[in-house]
Amino acid sequence: MRRREAVSSSAIEGTYASIDELFRLKADERSAAPSPDTREVRNYVVALDHGVKRLDELPICLRLMRELHERLMRGVTPAHGGRLAPGEFRQSQNWIGDPSSTVATARFVPPPPNEVMPALDELERYINDLAPPSLPRLVRVALVHYQFETIHPFADGNGRVGRLLIPLMLARIDAHRHPLLFMAPYFERHRDEYIDRMYNASLAGAWRPWLDFFLRGVIEEASDAIGRIRTLNEVLSEFRSRLKNVGAKANTLLMVDRLLEMPYFTIPAIQAAIRVSYPTAKWIAQMLVLVGIAKEVEGSRPRLFVASDIMSVLNRPFEPRSGPG
Ligand SMILES: Nc1ncnc2c1ncn2[C@@H]1O[C@H](COP(=O)(O)OP(=O)(O)O)[C@@H](O)[C@H]1O
Ligand SMILES: [Mg+2]
Structure with missing residues (x-):
């Protein structure tokens, strides 16, 4: 955000x-x-x-x-x-x-x-x-x-x-x-x-028109933020159940919690984020790729991975809503 x-x-x-x-x-x-x-x-x-x-x-x-x-x-x-x-x-x-x-x-x-x-x-x-x-x-x-x-x-x-x-x-x-x-x-x-x-x-x-305009924006942006956060939560819990289905370890699930802050990551970035060794971080990256949570960005050196489902939610254009909820 x-x-x-x-x-x-x-x-x-x-x-x-x-x-x-x-x-x-x-x-x-x-x-x-x-x-x-x-x-x-x-x-x-x-x-x-x-x-x-x-x-x-x-x-x-x-x-x-x-x-x-x-x-x-x-x-x-x-x-x-x-x-x-x-x-x-x-x-x-x-x-x-x-x-x-x-x-x-x-x-x-x-x-x-x-x-x-x-x-x-x-x-x-x-x-x-x-x-x-x-x-x-x-x-x-x-x-x-x-x-x-x-x-x-x-x-x-x-x-x-x-x-x-x-x-x-x-x-x-x-x-x-x-x-x-x-x-x-x-x-x-x-x-x-x-x-x-x-x-x-x-x-x-003309104060009223400025205030009306600003406050309308507060409503729009607040409901946009709520919608995006909801969808992100759904995406993350879906990621978690995918990982649990293949018996992934706690480390990997820990990394899922960090994906919102780092939807692009390298293996050393995993190491730093959840304090694991290089081989473990590499294993986690492979696991995330295996279940389709992340994919490798082609031609990147060092290897870079992206959780595209998260990026799509962040990049999604604003959608006007008709009513509350
Ligand atoms: N008539 C105006 N009265 C008050 N603020 C204005 C008016 N026109 C533009 N602005 C403000 O000035 C900003 C641009 O100023 P500027 O110093 O160039 O900021 P920045 O470098 O961040 O663009 C606009 O984004 C807007 O907030
Ligand atoms: Mg300027």
């Missing part, structure tokens, strides 16, 4: 990689030299994981925003020869519009640099002030996202840092450690509407 989010959030900004590429890279750094786009999307996963870890130590604050930005932009070559300034808030005027626009013709001009810090300070206070009377939490998250994007505090990467903050805010509010609800796939499906509705909130104070 985190990788699905990274892929969508980056695609909104024109940076493309697939979930498969990200998992392959995780399984074996050396197998494929990642393209600059893949590296950038991987940074998104790194930033998200970092944010989750930091939630134990920090509130959602400006420092966290800078840390997310720093990880997102690390090692990235700026487009159009600009400056990325990883982890730094901007000190110059920026604007939003098509690439040929100037500050005078831009569609939207965020606040001047000297207003960025005061605006961010207020945003930080708003995020953490949960004293009643307060708006419903999801409404607050929608407003924070709009506000963050409107301040546009970084030279680049604002869309992605703003979207990273959504699952982190939700995870923090609900006191669950793992972010479960991601919005980027929804924003990607409705990219123009996403941007237009934020624009119209600034232009005409």
Whole structure:
């Protein structure tokens, strides 16, 4: 789910990689030299994981925003020869519009640099002030996202840092450690509407349409996540019964539990994941292939395996649902 989010959030900004590429890279750094786009999307996963870890130590604050930005932009070559300034808030005027626009013709001009810090300070206070009377939490998250994007505090990467903050805010509010609800796939499906509705909130104070749009996305993405998790659970229990039928040992079943995190794996990756010797790991890989859970990726050195049934669920396009359940 985190990788699905990274892929969508980056695609909104024109940076493309697939979930498969990200998992392959995780399984074996050396197998494929990642393209600059893949590296950038991987940074998104790194930033998200970092944010989750930091939630134990920090509130959602400006420092966290800078840390997310720093990880997102690390090692990235700026487009159009600009400056990325990883982890730094901007000190110059920026604007939003098509690439040929100037500050005078831009569609939207965020606040001047000297207003960025005061605006961010207020945003930080708003995020953490949960004293009643307060708006419903999801409404607050929608407003924070709009506000963050409107301040546009970084030279680049604002869309992605703003979207990273959504699952982190939700995870923090609900006191669950793992972010479960991601919005980027929804924003990607409705990219123009996403941007237009934020624009119209600034232009005409059209809050309701922005909130309606955001909350509709929460419903869609929550039910999408539930559907995917259900199917994944079914796939895994079917894997387990296949293995039990052939009398597989506990080690092999242990590996099934790890497949969601590592649907692509090498033999050394099995070794590391469940702490077994190389011969045992090799045996487990063969077993998984034998019962049709995994297959070897042709021509891969070192040998790479993939549990395609899991990848199909992760890659499955969004399916609108008619009703609850
Ligand atoms: N009119 C607008 N008002 C507020 N935010 C906007 C507007 N237009 C675009 N955005 C936000 O700006 C983001 C793009 O900013 P950018 O700094 O290039 O981020 P990234 O590099 O992650 O793309 C969009 O994804 C959207 O969230
Ligand atoms: Mg950009």
